[in-house]
Amino acid sequence: MKIDPDISRLPTAEAQRQAKLVDAAQQFEATMLQELLKPMQHGQSSWGDExxxxxxxxxxxxxxxxxxxxxxxxxGGGFGIARRVVEQVTQEHQRR
Structure with missing residues (x-):
């Protein structure tokens, strides 16, 4: 997920913070998606056999x-949860 296509123009420390934020947001969204996918994981063993x-x-x-x-x-973009987290955290950071 590319939040800032011009991240190369950011100072190195800021670019690293942005990259960490994006990674953390994606991990958060992946954890939520994994919980949503768990019922399908548990149901798959009964597909086709009793x-x-x-x-x-x-x-x-x-x-x-x-x-x-x-x-x-x-x-790949998910449901947009990571994008919204990054946007919200970035806005809060800019207000300070």
């Missing part, structure tokens, strides 16, 4: 997959 898998390795792999999907969605 037995629910009790395999913990399968659950772990599914969890990692859900996390990866959530991060990819967030980095």
């Amino acid at each position: 037995q629910k898998s009790e395999d913990s390795a399968s659950d772990t792999i599914s969890s990692f997959g859900t996390e990866a999907i959530a991060k990819a969605i967030s980095k």
Whole structure:
């Protein structure tokens, strides 16, 4: 997600702060998306068969997959939550 396309014009310290803010906002959105995706993760084992898998390795792999999907969605723009967080924090910072 590019919040400021001209980030190269910012002083180095400011550019680093902006990059950290964007990363933190994307992580926040990814965590929220992961929670939204969890019901689908738990429901997938019953798709196509009547037995629910009790395999913990399968659950772990599914969890990692859900996390990866959530991060990819967030980095691709997601629902716009990260963008709004960055905008709000930036506005608050500029008011000071």
